[in-house]
Amino acid sequence: MAARKSTKKPNVSADELKKYYREMLLIRRFEEKAGQLYGMGLIGGFCHLYIGQEAVVVGLEAAAKDGDKRITSYRDHGHMLACGMEAGGVMAELTGREGGLSKGKGGSMHMFSKEKHFYGGHGIVGAQVPLGAGLAFADKYKGTDNVTFTYFGDGAANQGQVYETYNMAQLWDLPVVFVIENNQYAMGTSVQRSTKSPALWKRGEAYGIAGEEVDGMNVLSVKEAGERAVAHCRAGKGPYILEVKTYRYRGHSMSDPAKYRTREEVQKMRDERDPIEQVRDMLLTGNHATDEDLKAIDKEIKAIVNDAAEFSKTSPEPALEELWTDIYA
């Protein structure tokens, strides 16, 4: 297990570390449960799990402040939980029930929360990138100092609209953090098979955008990079790119047999780099928490997830009248 140990000295408090552990664990357990409910036929269609990538959103949310916005792709459950959206409301949207955050009308890929400044949940690869820059545009226009975290994948990074957006975001100094969640695959296509440019964040240089690569399996590295990015944006210096190197353990969606990579590759990542285990080790070896403390957290999370699952099963399907509502404001 030595390989798993982080060499980084945590420069955060024990409470903060525990908080990150808890938040990452919530995402992991939630996603495992979602996978289970999918297997039972309670969740339909596409369902993209975030397992393995938990440190990315948890680290970046730690760098956010009130009023900051976030927008992402269809792989969105983790982002929603990390910004404080109710696990029950998220799960009930996955099951297409009235209690879902979009009243069951959006589904796994299309969920929103005005209250938590979460702007979706977008099913079209890359579309959230200009939308996120537009949210930042609105903040700049209104004169707030808020930023928008705009998450997209390594696959999305090859879409033309991303570069149209880079150009305008820098031209207009928009306070947007572009977060490339490089989990190394776009469905079955590895990054190596989709581009010869090795560093995705460096593409921003062509537009004059600052950026950096980040270890996305280490929540503290993500948080620190997030703080640099956010400071840059809030100071009015325009956008910032974070290419966060991460990894998804599960298939692209529930129906992906994942034949494009070996089981060993996945297992190695889990054994050596797992974001949750890293924090667990830090907590235990630094004597910041006891086994008992962590067990208590596990138990609490399990209860939250079970309640969410229960709610998602018992919440009724939406009334048929809902078919005809929310088409026009």
Place this chain on the structure above:
Amino acid sequence: MATEILMPALSPTMEEGTLAKWLVKEGDTVNSGDIMAEIETDKATMEFEAVDEGVIGKILIAEGTEGVKVNTPIAVLLEEGESADDIQLSAPAASEAPVAEAPSAPAAPAAAAAVPAAPAVDIEPDYPAGTEMVQQTVREALRDAMAEEMRADEDVFLMGEEVAEYQGAYKVSQGLLDEFGAKRVIDTPITEHGFAGIATGAAFGGLRPIVEFMTFNFAMQAIDHLINSAAKTLYMSGGQMGAPMVFRGANGAAARVGAQHSQDYAAWYMQVPGLKVAMPYSASDAKGLMKTAIRDNNPVIFLENEILYGRSFEVPKLDDYTVPFGKARIWREGTDVTIVSFGIGMQYALEAADKLAEEGISAEVIDLRTLRPMDTPAIIRSVMKTNRLVTVEEGWPQGSVGNYISSVVMQEAFDYLDAPVINCTGKDVPMPYAANLEKHALITTDEVIAAVKQVTYR
């Protein structure tokens, strides 16, 4: 408590599968994420992972078993301290999935609810009698409408290619930069996809953008944001957020600009729930509809026309002149035939009506002004009186606006029709460049006259 591990559904369509291989055996300890089995679906062999930790107490379905139904218990997982003897098998678990009920979706009448209800039509103008009128071009009317709304609401801004310093490729935004400054009149790079998305995001964020497409031909690069992002978000968010904004610009054929720059998108956008679509003909309607569009809390597609930009019409001199959506305008009353059109098609409809009058045929001419919502009651009322209908538009015939109107009239006023409805449209060809061919490709007044004569059996 011992839990049953159920046969999983591993694709959206899987109902049963083959338990190809167990990778664990009874007595093994598993952690969540460990691969327990390989399961073959109709499409692929999938790995099945544990979601809980525990000890495999019993394997219920042997490897190699085919046709294992989803949700059948395949193994039992024990918690710490339990033994295999504690296992009490439940009856085969009934699927917890909600049984799909026969879809009893609200039927036809409710369908109309997707389209905002059209107010009752009247032939009164949209301004009080005696209002002073001024001559104005469509171009000036559009500019004034935007300027008035920008004065009234700080959150309204205009964005597009050449809208600011150049004063608009078609000079529609003339003077706006001077008055409102570069913060609110924004020149974009030539990146329709990108700026349509940025504007839509800004609308999600609480602003009220007006996006100018130099022409709608170029909006095809951005149509994903118009439809997938702007039109559908209100629905997908269960009403939490939408896109109060206007996408505007020249639509349809100009003159001699060839196939890629001469297309009428009325029928395309008219189809999309969540969008509203306006397509004015006159300057007064351009002004009144534009002001309504900017105030509307939904994404509005505002289809202008290059040829009409320079046309002058009378516009009421009022501080705040608006025209409601979903209310057709009757330009000319008549008794023998109804001609329905919109946008530049009105030019042919009105010319035809003039000429027909000389021959003693009285045509009622209706300008729809907005295509979604569409004032179909006005059409039905008129057809009940004239019993004959001709539609006129510049776009292509297959899937045209006229096709839709025909179907509504057939369903709602079939018994009132004395002749089949005729749809006059542009020809079913990409727009040719040659002057003579282009003339043939476009709709003509003579074709409208011929159609009227056909439905009136003259």
